[in-house]
Amino acid sequence: MTSLSVGPSAASRADLVRPPAGALRLADRVLSFGAASHVRACLLLLVIGLASFLPGLSTLQPMDRDEPRFAQASKQMLETGDLVDIRFQAEARHKKPVGIYWAQAAAVAAGEALGVPRARTQIGLYRIPSLLGALAAILLTYWAGLALLDRRWALLAAALFGACIMLSAEARLAKTDALLTACSVAAFGALARAWLGRARLERRRGPASLGTALVFWLGIALGILVKGPMVPLFAGLAALVLCLREGSARWLLDLRPRLGVLITLAVVAPWFLAIAWKSGGAFFGEAVGRDMLGKVGSGAEKHWGPPGAYALAFFATFWPGAAFAALAIPFAWARRGEEAVALLIAWIVPMWLIFEAVPTKLPHYVLPLLPAVAILTVLALSRGALDPRRPGARWVAGLVVLIPVGLTLGLSLAAWRLDHALPLAALPLLLAACALAALAWAAFARGAGQGAGEAALALGVAASVVLSGAVFGLTQPVLQSLxxxxxxxxxxxxxxxxxxxxxxxxxxxxxxxxxxxxxxxxxxxxxxxxxxxxxxxxxxxxxxxxxxxxxxxxxxxxxxxxxxxxxxxxxxxxxxxxxxxxxxxxxxxx
Incomplete structure (x- = not known):
């Protein structure tokens, strides 16, 4: 009698990559706890966000050059009482609309009212709108995910986005991008409900509600106040692609466009009219002619990059989810005809191609697309498409270990060369993040099944939370040279x-x-x-x-x-x- 065997070498390799059962059980319990109700899911996501974003929020130095430009302009609003014009010292700063400056000035004014010493020079206060924007973006990713996934998977997608390096960085910077992402994902979640409800594709889902329409248009309006045309561009391009696929735009009527235009004008028109009058129209010439079109025509501010730069940077900016997202690409292509997948592709791909084509390259430009990437990754996992048995899958998933290992070595070397010190207090957490990332890879590589992939993503999220505390909370204070x-x-x-x-x-x-x-x-x-x-x-x-x-x-x-x-x-x-x-x-x- 003969029998087939995978051989001892294959069995031994499986044993080598088998993670501790306790880690898998803990990941499952945490997800089960969060998925028990929407309230628990939101609380868990807030805990993940706060644990990731709070370390270093007030101790990280103002990061040149963009962040202190925003903060200084907001400070001058408080100093002069002029809430219309935007200035950096005597120079007019006509690059972005006023939304972020109002939010930062309000946060600092609240700090002053609460008795914060020297509030106007405390950079942490200016970062509060970004912190709130990042937390809102995580919760809105969960809300958007619920249009395509059940509660447990939507929770996992939001956690995966909340753990990504790029959002963690932007939550600590007094800039526009965290708030922009929150506005963008709000519009995406509403657009998803209008698209999936257009023909009652699911019995339990009807046309988009009035509340959904209000979320969409508030996301659009506030997004315009924060960063001009970007949110309308994200939503409009995705809607255009879907309308071409459908052969009709009637489904967009569920979003109440007439009401939406009125809401948008009511929110944005007062300041735009005021700045047009005060600047004599110079704001629009600077913001559109020099800032926006300058970035389209050339590599503005020495930030030129070749096409494909975002795809390469993605493996760092979307860590720990990037390697798993790359494994979801074949699924997205094979299932592109499905309604949910078509929606996600319409949101991600056209804008990503535009960003790749534009000469100016900054890593945070693609941040508003990453919530949809996280949802697509988890959607692929829920369909069993993230299979470690596929050729090269384990090698790709192994990339999840590179970022914490690279940061541990790189930051230690930088601290020694610049300040002749080592981040000794951070080393235990840095090593723990490396170990959790290795467990995430081992959980994925141990075999097929949703449970293994689910545990891999959850362990990756845990690795990111620990790494954030190690890098921003314990390592950066050592780098006094910066x-x-x-x-x-x-x-x-x-x-x-x-x-x-x-x-x-x-x-x-x-x-x-x-x-x-x-x-x-x-x-x-x-x-x-x-x-x-x-x-x-x-x-x-x-x-x-x-x-x-x-x-x-x-x-x-x-x-x-x-x-x-x-x-x-x-x-x-x-x-x-x-x-x-x-x-x-x-x-x-x-």
């Missing part, structure tokens, strides 16, 4: 006089304006720096090393003694930087 502007502000604060006038020669980062003050003077020569100190009163000039000789010559070859000096690393320039601080104090002789 905190150039806050350290220079501390030198200003240590002067034995109140409200010193400060100027900078060489260092022009927006974070310095935010931390030191709106009236920071930007100088162009050593002669200007020397003259600034001779004007009297309490003064401080910050001189970057490459201007040190010119400043010394302007001081007669014998510059005054520095009251402070620091060296660091300029993230934006990617270069080491050295700055010396010179002071002129009332009653002191130079």
């Amino acid at each position: 905190k150039v502007s806050p350290r220079l502000a501390a030198i200003r604060d240590a002067l034995p006089c109140e409200k010193p006038q400060v100027a900078s020669l060489g260092l022009r980062e927006p974070s310095l304006v935010f931390t030191v003050g709106t009236d920071l003077a930007m100088l162009n020569s050593g002669a200007e720096a020397a003259a600034f100190l001779r004007e009297g009163g309490c003064r401080l000039v910050l001189v970057e090393d490459r201007f040190a000789a010119a400043f010394a010559a302007a001081e007669g070859g014998q510059p005054r003694e520095a009251v402070g000096r620091l060296t660091g690393f300029n993230i934006n320039g990617g270069k080491p930087v050295g700055v010396s601080a010179y002071a002129a104090l009332p009653g002191a002789t130079p």
Whole structure:
């Protein structure tokens, strides 16, 4: 009698990748707990989001250049009381609409009302709208997922999106993208209900409700106030593709377009009319002509990238879900005729191709597409399409381990080279994140079945939460070399006089304006720096090393003694930087 066998080597390999049963049971219990009710699901998602986003929210330095530009403009709104015009120092900042500035100014004003010391220079307060936007985006991804999946799978999709690196980063940055993503996924969830309900494809689902229509149009309107035409572009392009597929646009009537246009105009028209009057139309020329069309025509602000750059970056930006999302591509192609899959493809693919074609490449541009990617990944898993037995599947899934291992090694090396220190407090969590990522891979590789894939995604989410705390909560405080502007502000604060006038020669980062003050003077020569100190009163000039000789010559070859000096690393320039601080104090002789 003969028998077939896979051989001892195959059996031994299966044993090597078998994860501990306790980890699988725990992942199942957590998901089961969350899937028991919508309230539990939302609470679990909020816990995941807060655990991922809160570490480092207030201690991470202002990240040049975009973040402090937004924060400084919001601070100037509070300083001047002008809630219409947007300015960075004396320069008009006519790039984005006013939504994010209003949200940041409101958060800081609330902080002041609650007695937060020096609230206007606390970058963490300016990040609160982004934190809330990221949390809302996770919950709205769950809501959108419920249009296509049952509660457990929708919960898993929202958790997978909430754990992705790009959302974790944007939740900590005082910029537009987290709020934009929340508006975008709200529009997507409403569009999904209109599409799937157009012919009562499911007996339990009828046409989109009035509430769904309101969510759609509020997402559109608020999205316009946050970042102009982007949310209408996302939703409009997807709707166009679906209308062409359907051969009709009648299903869009469920979204009450007449009511929606009125709501949108009521929300956005007052400020747009006010800024048009105040700027004499210059806002639209700058925002559309230079900012938006400039990015379409060329690689604006030195952010050029070739087509395909987003696809390569995806394996980092959508970690820990990226490897599993890549495995879902064959499923999406094979099932593209299904209503749910067609919807997801219509939302993701056309805009992704546009982003790849546009010369300007920034990783966060594709963030509003990632909720749909997460839903598509879980949809593929729920259909049994993420099969580790497919050729190369285990190798692709193994990519989930690379990010935590790379960050552990890279951050340790960076801390040692820049600050001659190691993030010892973070190492246990960094290693734990690596171990959880390895367990996620092992859970997927152990064999076919939804349970294994489900556990793999859940363990990947856990790895991301732990990694976030390790990187942002415990590692970045060690990297003092990166905190150039806050350290220079501390030198200003240590002067034995109140409200010193400060100027900078060489260092022009927006974070310095935010931390030191709106009236920071930007100088162009050593002669200007020397003259600034001779004007009297309490003064401080910050001189970057490459201007040190010119400043010394302007001081007669014998510059005054520095009251402070620091060296660091300029993230934006990617270069080491050295700055010396010179002071002129009332009653002191130079």
